[in-house]
Amino acid sequence: MKTFGTAQASALFVFLLLSGCSTIPPSVSAYGPAPSPLELEDTPFYSQQLFQCGPAALMTLLTASGVVTTLDAVTAQVYLPARQGSLQTEILAASRAAERVPYVLAPGLASITGELAAGRPVLVLQNLGVSWAPRWHYAVVVGTDLENRKIVLRSGTDARRITRTSVFLRTWRRSDFWAVTTLKPGELPADPDRDRYVEAVAGLEQTGHFQAARDAWRAGRLQWPNDAVIRFGLANTEFALGNFAAAEGLYVDMLSEDSGSLIARNNLAMTLVALGRNSEAREQINAALNIAGDSPLLPELLDTQKTILSTFRSALN
Amino acid sequence: MRSIMLRNFVVRLVSLSLLSLGLAQASSAAMIGTQQAIQSEAREAQISRVETILARADVAEQLVKFGVDPLAVQERVGNMTSAELLAMEGSLNKQVAGGDAIAVIGVVFLVLLILELVGITDIFKSV
Numbered sequence: 001m002k003t004f005g006t007a008q009a010s011a012l013f014v015f016l017l018l019s020g021c022s023t024i025p026p027s028v029s030a031y032g033p034a035p036s037p038l039e040l041e042d043t044p045f046y047s048q049q050l051f052q053c054g055p056a057a058l059m060t061l062l063t064a065s066g067v068v069t070t071l072d073a074v075t076a077q078v079y080l081p082a083r084q085g086s087l088q089t090e091i092l093a094a095s096r097a098a099e100r101v102p103y104v105l106a107p108g109l110a111s112i113t114g115e116l117a118a119g120r121p122v123l124v125l126q127n128l129g130v131s132w133a134p135r136w137h138y139a140v141v142v143g144t145d146l147e148n149r150k151i152v153l154r155s156g157t158d159a160r161r162i163t164r165t166s167v168f169l170r171t172w173r174r175s176d177f178w179a180v181t182t183l184k185p186g187e188l189p190a191d192p193d194r195d196r197y198v199e200a201v202a203g204l205e206q207t208g209h210f211q212a213a214r215d216a217w218r219a220g221r222l223q224w225p226n227d228a229v230i231r232f233g234l235a236n237t238e239f240a241l242g243n244f245a246a247a248e249g250l251y252v253d254m255l256s257e258d259s260g261s262l263i264a265r266n267n268l269a270m271t272l273v274a275l276g277r278n279s280e281a282r283e284q285i286n287a288a289l290n291i292a293g294d295s296p297l298l299p300e301l302l303d304t305q306k307t308i309l310s311t312f313r314s315a316l317n
Numbered sequence: 318m319r320s321i322m323l324r325n326f327v328v329r330l331v332s333l334s335l336l337s338l339g340l341a342q343a344s345s346a347a348m349i350g351t352q353q354a355i356q357s358e359a360r361e362a363q364i365s366r367v368e369t370i371l372a373r374a375d376v377a378e379q380l381v382k383f384g385v386d387p388l389a390v391q392e393r394v395g396n397m398t399s400a401e402l403l404a405m406e407g408s409l410n411k412q413v414a415g416g417d418a419i420a421v422i423g424v425v426f427l428v429l430l431i432l433e434l435v436g437i438t439d440i441f442k443s444v
């Protein structure tokens with residue numbers, strides 16, 4: 001079997017290397033309606049220390065978003081020493097800590113150009129190497145040029161790195177086109193996607209950033225006025241901030257549109273407890289339990305009933 | 318040896334304190350959160366409070382093992398959602414860590430150089 005010579009072997013080797021890099025789908029490489037060229041020249045630059053492109057890129061993004069912090073503080077939030085890098089989840093978590101909405105963009109150049117046109121730089125995860133020798137790298141896109149097929153980045157120790165769009169797309173695709181921008185609470189993304197926005201704000205709410213989440217839900221309500229989850233989110237953050245009357249109004253609104261909403265009735269009952277209206281709270285939770293059946297929310301409803309009963313008893317004593 | 322023992326002790330202490338913190342939060346909660354509403358809307362499995370608490374303790378422990386200051390770890394995991402914590406539970410070493418680290422020598426370097434010249438990679442600054 002000497003027919004398989006060195007030339008064929010190397011050809012096969014190169015083919016195998018390249019075969020992982022099929023063409024980029026047009027939906028991803030499309031530029032979108034944004035003006036070109038486009039560059040956010042005022043975006044600050046923080047040169048990275050060894051292995052610390054994550055902190056530097058996030059620092060750039062947060063500062064551009066009006067957050068006052070230091071590179072040391074951001075490093076302490078996202079750098080993982082034994083991994084010599086930063087995890088995507090921690091980039092999102094640290095954005096929440098800075099009271100910003102970490103909005104993960106839909107894959108595609110158009111998402112990036114849209115955000116740039118709105119004045120927001122975009123943090124991206126690239127693999128500058130290949131799948132078998134990865135070099136994962138965070139950078140911040142600050143500019144695009146459709147005519148000359150260029151992308152401008154704050155990257156590593158380069159304040160203004162210019163990359164060919166084709167190369168950028170290839171290095172970016174290896175992270176499944178992961179890109180995130182930080183919205184100030186109350187700002188909407190350039191191309192608002194309901195599910196992505198709701199997920200981002202719910203994460204902010206779940207981690208206890210109620211004021212920021214409340215403002216973000218309000219902005220969401222302007223964009224999607226009839227969305228039940230967004231109204232619910234707004235009500236929940238009003239409750240968490242102690243604005244019980246506002247929360248009550250929103251839960252009642254939800255129930256007037258969908259009287260079978262167990263989540264709204266449960267939280268209305270809890271709000272009434274907070275307002276000291278225990279008998280009304282009991283009516284509400286009993287109404288919810290009557291129609292709950294074998295809903296997965298049953299444990300929560302029973303929990304609420306227990307809370308109401310114990311409040312009731314301590315009020316009698 | 319002693320420093321490893323000390324490290325393990327700190328790790329346990331941190332996870333224990335996080336566990337008790339989580340339990341304290343859970344006992345006062347009868348409100349249904351928005352994330353839970355989204356999960357039922359999408360018919361996804363509900364993540365229970367206990368699952369979240371255990372995952373948070375696990376991720377915190379892993380972060381400390383990977384060199385995070387035990388004093389900073391509480392805030393770091395505190396800003397992660399239940400879904401993120403569950404996704405990272407027991408698998409922190411498998412997550413992508415963006416940080417430019419690369420270890421290549423000899424022939425691999427040459428191959429990378431060729432890939433760079435034909436525009437597949439973008440590792441080297443001045444090629």
